[in-house]
Structure formats: structure tokens, C-alpha cells
Amino acid sequence: MAVVTQAAVARVKWLAAPTSGAWLSAACARPDLLLIDHAHCERKAAGGALQLMFRYPSDVALAQVLSPLAREELEHFELVLQLLERRGIALRPLPAPAYGAALAKAVRRDEPARLLDSLLVAGLIEARSHERMARLACVVRRAAGQRSAPLRPVLGAGRRALRPRAHHGAATGAGGGGNRGIGRGLREP
Numbered sequence: 001m002a003v004v005t006q007a008a009v010a011r012v013k014w015l016a017a018p019t020s021g022a023w024l025s026a027a028c029a030r031p032d033l034l035l036i037d038h039a040h041c042e043r044k045a046a047g048g049a050l051q052l053m054f055r056y057p058s059d060v061a062l063a064q065v066l067s068p069l070a071r072e073e074l075e076h077f078e079l080v081l082q083l084l085e086r087r088g089i090a091l092r093p094l095p096a097p098a099y100g101a102a103l104a105k106a107v108r109r110d111e112p113a114r115l116l117d118s119l120l121v122a123g124l125i126e127a128r129s130h131e132r133m134a135r136l137a138c139v140v141r142r143a144a145g146q147r148s149a150p151l152r153p154v155l156g157a158g159r160r161a162l163r164p165r166a167h168h169g170a171a172t173g174a175g176g177g178g179n180r181g182i183g184r185g186l187r188e189p
């Protein structure tokens with residue numbers, strides 16, 4: 001478990017600061033919200049990939065990367081929907097986090113800088129998500145020995161859909177909200 005914590009989080013070297021313990025506590029206290037947020041994350045990841053494909057319709061190389069990515073993210077979305085349904089949790093809208101909009105504002109308007117910045121924003125969002133997934137994975141593993149741990153019933157069974165994924169960031173952020181937050185509802189960048 002310690003290996004996952006240190007190695008996975010340490011690899012996310014592009015983040016200026018680690019996710020706070022307060023965020024992790026808030027996420028663990030609301031596994032239902034965590035799953036709902038994650039569903040939106042997957043949906044937005046697919047949407048972000050599609051958005052770029054429509055923005056650059058003649059870029060075949062980009063489409064060859066983004067098209068399978070969009071499909072994969074939708075498969076993730078469907079997996080999370082299954083988890084929600086299995087647990088009787090209704091999918092509902094969540095407020096978009098401010099940091100997604102803030103990142104989108106940083107995207108330059110002229111090409112090719114716009115594409116570059118969009119991909120960089122997606123990478124940042126992905127990096128944050130990856131870090132948070134790694135931290136949550138550690139919580140789940142710890143919870144395996146504690147029957148009362150709040151995340152165990154949700155994340156333990158949902159490991160397949162919620163495991164850390166390095167590819168997990170097609171959302172551009174330029175679309176607002178971005179993908180990563182497992183904690184979109186938790187409001188922390």
C-alpha cells in the first residue's frame with residue numbers, strides 16, 4: 001500500500017502541490033458524491049476528446065488518437081453508471097469546479113497555441129485526477145481491514161472503474177469543468 005501511495009503520487013510531478021487531506025476526507029465522507037462526480041468526469045473526458053476532434057476536423061493524426069480515447073472514456077462512464085445503479089445512487093448534475101474554468105481561461109486563442117494549451121490543460125487535469133485516484137486507492141486498501149470505513153462498500157467493489165488510469169484525461173478543460181476532479185463537487189483544484 002505504501003508503495004502505491006508514494007510511487008503513484010510521486011510520479012505526478014507536474015502538480016505544484018498535493019491534494020489536501022481535507023479534500024481526501026471530504027471525498028471519503030461522501031462516496032455517493034464521489035461516484036457521481038466520477039461519472040461526470042468520464043463523460044467530460046469523452047466530450048473533451050470529441051470537442052477537439054470537431055475543433056480540428058482535418059487533423060487525422062489527432063483524430064486517430066482522440067477517437068479511440070473518446071470510446072474508452074465512454075466505456076468508463078458506462079462502468080460508473082453500473083456502479084451507481086447497483087448502489088441505488090441517482091446520477092444528478094453537480095456544480096462545475098472553479099478551477100476548470102480558470103484553466104480554460106489560460107488557454108491562448110490563437111493557433112497553434114490554442115491546441116497546445118488545450119492539451120496541456122487536459123494533461124494537468126489528468127495529472128490531478130491520477131494523483132487523487134492513487135490517494136483514494138490507498139484509502140480503499142486501508143479500508144479493506146476496517147469494516148466501517150465509508151469508502152469500502154463503494155470503492156472496494158468499484159475498483160475496476162475507479163483504479164488509477166494514466167490515460168484518463170481527454171477533457172480539455174477548455175470545455176469548462178474538465179475531467180478530473182473526482183471532486184468536482186468538492187471544489188478544490
Ligand SMILES: [Fe+2]
Nearest residue numbers: 042073076168
Ligand atoms: Fe476514464
